[in-house]
Amino acid sequence: MSSASSEAAGSAAAKPLEAAADAATPTEAAAVGDVRLAIELSGGLELLFGQVKRFDVVLSRPTGSGADEPLKMRGLLTWMRENLLKERPELFLGEGDALRAGILCLVNDADWELGGTMDHELEDGDDITFISTLHGG
Amino acid sequence: MFHRGQRVALAASGGKDSTVLIHVMTKLNKRYDYGLNLFLLSVDEGITGYRDDSLETVKRNSEVYGLPLRVVSYAELYDGWTMDRVVRRTGLRSNCTYCGVFRRSALERGARLAEADMVATGHNADDVAETVLMNLLRGDSARLARCVDPITAGDTAGAAAAPGVLSAVPRCKPLMGAYEKEIVLYAFHNRLDYFSTECVYSPNAYRGFAREFVKGIEAARPSSILDTIRAGEGLAPLFAPAHRPGATRRADAAAAVAAAAAAAAAEAEAAEAGTAPGAAAEAGTAPGAAAEAGTAPGAAASQSAPATVSGLGPGEAGSRVQGKAGDASAGGTDSKAGVADARGSAASGAAETAGRKAKKRRKQREVRACDRCGQMTSQRLCQTCTLLESLEAGGGADEVDGALPVAGAGVALGYSEDASAAPARRAEGARLVPGTAAVVAVRGGTGVRGGPEEVLRLAAELADHARELRSVSWARGDAVRVQGKLDA
Numbered sequence: 001m002s003s004a005s006s007e008a009a010g011s012a013a014a015k016p017l018e019a020a021a022d023a024a025t026p027t028e029a030a031a032v033g034d035v036r037l038a039i040e041l042s043g044g045l046e047l048l049f050g051q052v053k054r055f056d057v058v059l060s061r062p063t064g065s066g067a068d069e070p071l072k073m074r075g076l077l078t079w080m081r082e083n084l085l086k087e088r089p090e091l092f093l094g095e096g097d098a099l100r101a102g103i104l105c106l107v108n109d110a111d112w113e114l115g116g117t118m119d120h121e122l123e124d125g126d127d128i129t130f131i132s133t134l135h136g137g
Numbered sequence: 138m139f140h141r142g143q144r145v146a147l148a149a150s151g152g153k154d155s156t157v158l159i160h161v162m163t164k165l166n167k168r169y170d171y172g173l174n175l176f177l178l179s180v181d182e183g184i185t186g187y188r189d190d191s192l193e194t195v196k197r198n199s200e201v202y203g204l205p206l207r208v209v210s211y212a213e214l215y216d217g218w219t220m221d222r223v224v225r226r227t228g229l230r231s232n233c234t235y236c237g238v239f240r241r242s243a244l245e246r247g248a249r250l251a252e253a254d255m256v257a258t259g260h261n262a263d264d265v266a267e268t269v270l271m272n273l274l275r276g277d278s279a280r281l282a283r284c285v286d287p288i289t290a291g292d293t294a295g296a297a298a299a300p301g302v303l304s305a306v307p308r309c310k311p312l313m314g315a316y317e318k319e320i321v322l323y324a325f326h327n328r329l330d331y332f333s334t335e336c337v338y339s340p341n342a343y344r345g346f347a348r349e350f351v352k353g354i355e356a357a358r359p360s361s362i363l364d365t366i367r368a369g370e371g372l373a374p375l376f377a378p379a380h381r382p383g384a385t386r387r388a389d390a391a392a393a394v395a396a397a398a399a400a401a402a403a404e405a406e407a408a409e410a411g412t413a414p415g416a417a418a419e420a421g422t423a424p425g426a427a428a429e430a431g432t433a434p435g436a437a438a439s440q441s442a443p444a445t446v447s448g449l450g451p452g453e454a455g456s457r458v459q460g461k462a463g464d465a466s467a468g469g470t471d472s473k474a475g476v477a478d479a480r481g482s483a484a485s486g487a488a489e490t491a492g493r494k495a496k497k498r499r500k501q502r503e504v505r506a507c508d509r510c511g512q513m514t515s516q517r518l519c520q521t522c523t524l525l526e527s528l529e530a531g532g533g534a535d536e537v538d539g540a541l542p543v544a545g546a547g548v549a550l551g552y553s554e555d556a557s558a559a560p561a562r563r564a565e566g567a568r569l570v571p572g573t574a575a576v577v578a579v580r581g582g583t584g585v586r587g588g589p590e591e592v593l594r595l596a597a598e599l600a601d602h603a604r605e606l607r608s609v610s611w612a613r614g615d616a617v618r619v620q621g622k623l624d625a
Binding site: 111 | 326
């Protein structure tokens with residue numbers, strides 16, 4: 001179960017996103033076990049996400065074998081493709097929903113490589129930034 | 138890289154690399170008192186919707202860093218040939234080549250107008266690694282030799298400028314050791330303001346393939362980028378004697394004589410080991426190369442072959458040096474005289490051919506002024522003017538801004554909302570007469586989904602099937618028109 005709200009950078013009114021996968025029961029306050037994240041996009045990536053540069057989202061941890069597993073980056077990327085990406089997914093993700101080479105990822109301003117890239121665990125309140133380098137300089 | 142008091146033009150595009158370049162150069166110039174006179178130089182290629190936006194960023198940079206800005210445009214430098222117009226004429230295949238040549242030349246002219254001593258560009262390590270690979274894949278050994286230099290002075294570096302010839306302003310790449318990733322992160326953490334959109338005309342650029350590859354190997358082994366540059370540096374001297382036009386005759390002579398000596402020494406060993414005189418051909422080419430020699434520099438004396446070639450003509454030098462080399466090898470080992478003679482006769486024929494080739498190479502390197510613009514070149518026209526002439530000679534109807542003349546039998550094909558449908562299939566279905574002009578109108582609700590990039594992707598597809606792509610134009614929110622002549 002997850003919900004998402006967005007702020008379009010620089011615009012006055014916030015546009016509500018299209019329904020997320022399970023919008024039947026939207027949550028107002030984050031329940032225990034939910035992970036609140038701020039996702040920021042730059043380097044032109046916002047074009048793929050409907051011109052939005054920042055999303056504040058709440059994801060729930062994946063459940064498996066009874067106990068809650070930590071939310072990992074790979075889970076976030078798949079979730080983003082399903083819920084936030086507006087067009088041309090191949091420009092953001094590659095095979096198996098892996099982040100496309102040439103797009104940098106920072107978790108709380110630190111290189112995601114330090115936390116295991118795709119297996120980087122995400123905590124409640126994390127700030128994740130995606131920066132594309134794939135353009136002229 | 139710099140000297141105190143130099144006027145340095147910072148090539149500014151508004152993008153991540155040039156913004157970081159400006160930031161770093163300004164900061165270091167102040168902090169360490171380099172005493173450099175910095176200013177911004179920007180090129181307006183005339184690409185609607187792309188360059189206008191990035192130029193706004195450059196203007197902001199100019200204000201933020203307090204550096205004067207000079208803009209040169211294709212429109213004013215090249216008789217109104219903006220990239221918009223070039224693409225209308227040439228389509229999307231070779232447009233990047235035109236733009237690359239025009240931009241380098243525009244930077245050159247802008248720098249000269251602004252009396253700059255040096256032009257600094259924001260090329261990063263990834264760029265240089267891509268360039269090394271591109272030149273390798275294209276077999277462009279001359280460029281390969283130059284592209285890893287931190288400072289380059291153009292095609293005719295080092296050659297004494299003849300009167301009336303405009304010499305090149307040196308160019309440097311201060312950031313060439315920095316990874317693109319580092320540059321992006323630097324800009325991010327310093328909250329630098331830059332423009333980040335891919336050029337709308339570049340989907341088919343060759344560099345795109347090299348870039349994909351470099352990104353891939355970086356992921357597997359990050360040091361690959363710097364290692365590729367180091368490989369390029371290692372390869373450069375191998376091509377330098379023959380291909381670096383700036384090399385003087387003396388350097389050539391040294392290299393050639395050294396090569397002859399080395400070849401002769403190798404010859405001698407091979408002869409000893411009893412290998413066939415097929416190797417004689419090699420000995421022939423080495424003295425042939427020496428045929429370019431004008432004087433025998435001191436360097437030659439340090440070589441094992443005591444060959445002296447002072448004052449000899451091309452053909453003569455060939456056989457004479459060969460004779461010497463033959464002597465050296467004969468002298469070096471016992472009873473090689475017979476073998477040396479055989480080599481001599483086979484080699485002098487080869488030496489003559491090589492001598493003629495050397496003469497031709499010398500002629501090509503002659504420095505002169507371009508007939509149209511006076512820039513340094515070794516041909517009648519410099520590269521830029523050659524391309525301009527080919528554009529002007531293009532012939533056929535040119536599009537007038539805003540109006541699209543449809544010549545002859547114009548056929549409008551309705552297109553579906555699904556912009557991914559292949560234009561060619563549609564065209565076949567409509568049974569067009571091959572060779573006629575056609576207008577393919579693409580209509581979508583709020584313009585083609587995906588914007589200009591999508592349009593150009595379609596245009597590129599059409600270009601695959603069309604013999605001649607005339608024009609691409611679109612009005613936001615309405616229809617897209619791609620006009621071309623279709624193949625049979």
